[in-house]
Amino acid sequence: MRVINPIVIGEAQLVSSNVPETDYPAWAAATAYTKGQRVILAHVVYEALVDVPAGVKPGEEVVTAEAPAKWLEVGATNRWRMFDDKLESLTTNPGTISVTVKPGAVVNSVAMFNVSGKSVTVKMVDALEGEVYSETVTLVDAGVTNWYDYFFEPVGVKTDLVLLKLPAYGSANLVITVDAGAGQAAVGHVVVGSRQQIGTALYGTSVGINDYSRKSTDDFGNTVVVQRSYSNRAEFDVSVDTSAVTRIRRLLAELRATPVVWIGEETYEATILFGYYRDFSIVFSGPSVSDCSITVEAII
Template sequence: MRIIEPVEITPALAVMEAFLVQPSAEPLVVQVGQAFQVASLLTNVPEADHPVWLSTKSYAVGDVVMLEHRNYEALVANTNKNPAGVGADPPNWLDLGPTNRWRMFDDKIGTQTTNPESIELTIAPGRAVDSLAFFGLDAASIYVRVVDPYQGIVYESSVSPVSTDGINDWYDYFFTPVEVNEDFVLLGVPAGSYGSIEINIAKPGGTARVGALILGKAAVLGEALYGTSVGITDYSRKDRDDFGNVVIVERGYSKRAEFDVIVQTSQVSQVQRLLSKYRAKPLVWIGEASYQSTILYGYYKEFNLVISGPTASDCSISVEGLI
């Protein structure tokens, strides 16, 4: 049983070119003239969802503009009414959420970043990262490369998130519909603070999609046990009219899990402190990396630690995923 604390990635990290670190700089001492990046992001996903808002332009109802990496729709005809300004009553603009480039970093799974063929990123997180998690994924392959400024390439991995569940023989191999693991984690990446992580989410001939991309450092809580339960909470509406006909309004859903975990008794206090620290922060929860159903991105509702023996203790954690 592992958790991953996400590294915060915001538009402020969108540095579009490398900068130089001088030999006298501390604590980053590198060769003279060596290109170096810290806490920056490069991507091939354009930020051109809609025209940029202009204070001098008149907008009609329904016009959509882009400002400060978010999209806004005009609710009333207006001029020089900043969409990101102090809210008016009634409002002039409707906040539609982040632009396509930044949807994968908005702490939501249902809002996807999309791009034809591939989504490519180069991220220098500026802190230790040893795990990656992908949610709401639609891709044929994922390529990850870690480049250290001192040692060069220290890690390369190319994996396919295609599910092999239910494929037991050659007939199943050829005739079972291809399904992609929408939730996928990559563990064991060499941890480093100052290198860059290159990610390529590829779908040749189609549109690559990812709802949430999480980078962080994993922490072990214990060992998840059989008896863990998983499921979803559906937020769709299912009503009947006066004639008994069912009217369904499809909405989002979130994953949930009840983890049964065995914890070393000597680590009980540490686990309690760790979970208390993250009581109001979304984390990646991994019961077993090979089981997609036990990978969630969300909050825990409650946890209970039972000191049941001198060497091993029982823990139950209730987790609710984000939509």
């Protein structure tokens, strides 16, 4: 089992993107706005809750009981949604999404969540050595075991993936491309960082979801279902070296309030999550090998 601790991707790290940032006009200090108008400021979309006079800057207004908020923060712009730590806020673009990221730190792993397209290509390009890594992953996941399924079962697609074989470079750029052909490319979240080993995820690990839908039944037996989002969860059984227990405990303590990528087994998509651990415990089972259990809940 491994974790990827993300680096922050901001203006200094995002070298280029083919996704235009033209969702709404940029906020202008000299312009007054009417209720419902939206503007962009610092890659964030704001909506006017009331008629807003000129000079009232989104995100900096003083809110009191006598002076309620005039601006509502809606979320990141389309270009920046893929870096906002939310899996359901999608960056979309016709055909392809292609970004170049300069991490500015030693990284060796990339994870992507809620991806829509035909394939994902990740390249690492160093200023001196040129292209030092390139890998293309198809998102088509047929998952068939017989001829009947081959011809009649619907074709599945992968939505989450990790690439763990990048060389450890501190100065190289990453070029990440999602190709959807003639369709709409979409990405929920991209994580770039350095992976750390915890142990070996064992059979017995369980996965599931937390469903936030609401179901209610009245006195006459009529049921109403309000469908809402859901998040993934996993309960990992992990075998760890007893000599590494202190290091692992310290690592997990440091990650207690940090969303990271959790990888039970990279070939099993259901064991790849981006979120927080709810709790963990380590049992000193023997002088060489100990047992660890970690419960992880993904964010949405």
